[in-house]
Amino acid sequence: MAGSTKSSDALLRSALQHQVNQDPLGAAQDYRRVLEMDPRNKKAWYGLGLIDQQYGRMADARADFEKALDIDPHFMSALYSEAYLLRSSDPDRAIELLKRAAATDPKATSIxxxxxxxxxxxxxxxxxxxxxxxxxxxxHKLLSQVPEEFRDAADQ
Structure with a gap:
């Protein structure tokens, strides 16, 4: 098991390096190899979701983010990414996800x-x-990013 963990960790690092080098296909291949070893690896599902989103495969991206959230319902990156993905097509679901993210990290101002x-x-x-x-x-510096009609309320 320890060898498997080391192998999956090395593959995750390799996938991230592929992404840094703008090689999403290489990253996807590494993420899939991680999932062959550990189908419950939330980081691999999340990484595949980002790649699917990059290629416009929104349904696949959403499914990938959901798999990551099935594994860890408090996985902040997946909560935020899926909410961002759904903000136009399903704003009620996006709100639900952002509320979960805010409950997970009450100091996450961007959330x-x-x-x-x-x-x-x-x-x-x-x-x-x-x-x-x-x-x-x-x-408090974020007050300038709050829409004008909410600034007085936000500044209390």
Missing amino acids: HLQLGRLLAEKGRKDEAGDAFRRAVAVD
């Missing part, structure tokens, strides 16, 4: 800002104001 924007677009102004207030409470 609160995105959540606030989606809630505002859906007309859920009270919830949006709360999300913006949480972001600004962590980092």
Whole structure:
């Protein structure tokens, strides 16, 4: 088992290097090899999701992110990436994912800002104001990124 872990870790590092070198096909191959050894490797599923998203295979990307979240429901990167993917096509699901991410890391200001924007677009102004207030409470410099109509509420 320890040898398998080392092999999968080495493959994950190799996949990341492929991505840095802008070789998504090489990265995908490494991620698939990791999943052959460990089908429950959330990082490999997440990496495949990013590659599928890059190539416009949104349904596959979403399925990959969901597999990562089945393994770890609090995996911040997968929560955020799937929410970003769904922000236009399924904003209610995106809001649900961002709420889970915010609960996982209450100090994640980018999560609160995105959540606030989606809630505002859906007309859920009270919830949006709360999300913006949480972001600004962590980092007051973010007040300038809050939509004008929510700035007074966020600055409390």
